[in-house]
Amino acid sequence: MGRIAGVSAAETRERLLRAAADVFAERGYDGTRVADIAAAAGVSNGALYAHFGSKAELLAAALREHGRRVLATLFAADPDRSIAGLLLALGRRLPRRRDAPGHLIVEALVAARRDDDLAGPMRDYVGERAGWIADLVGAGQSGGELDPAVSPNALAHLCLLLAMGSALITPDLHEVGDEEWTALLTRLVAALAPAGTTPSQTAAHPSETAQRSASP
Helix, strand or coil: CCCCCCCCHHHHHHHHHHHHHHHHHHHCCCCCCHHHHHHHHCCCHHHHHHHCCCHHHHHHHHHHHHHHHHHHHHHHHCCCCCHHHHHHHHHHHCCCCCCHHHHHHHHHHHHHCCCHHHHHHHHHHHHHHHHHHHHHHHHHHHCCCCCCCCCHHHHHHHHHHHHHHHHHCCCCCCCCCHHHHHHHHHHHHHHCCCCCCCHHHCCCCCCHHHHHHCCC
């Protein structure tokens, strides 16, 4: 099985990423072989290696693709959403039941603790996510939505802890009502606004950094 006739390189890469997300979620990182992913995508091992150098690289790429897809969906729903509104929208997703790609982060973090080949790509991935959130916070501060006294790095770290923790505490272990969770997040985001303002009073558009992160 080589590249499927009539399918572009970009489409082949997309097939591989979707297959990887499904197979990793089903079998775990250690239990997945490169050949399993290639077979699920309908391509040869050689075609897979033409796009990704290793199983570790493929897992990290699958994580990035899932993150971009989530952001693209949010922007499509409301392209004029403010930075504060984007943070709130992302937070509202956390307690919800996840699909297979949404569980990749758990598998990746656990596997990275015992696999040196994956540890490097995961450090890069987490660093990229932290940098993107910090840039988003900085844009919100520049636009007057978020308090300039807040550390972008510290807030990015908090967001990562919440996001990755939510992948472990699934609704079947502990569930919270959407209204309760939204009310709490709204209060937290309001606390990040400059003195004398609220997030609803700002009208800034999403930053270019956020829009680039949502693009393929």
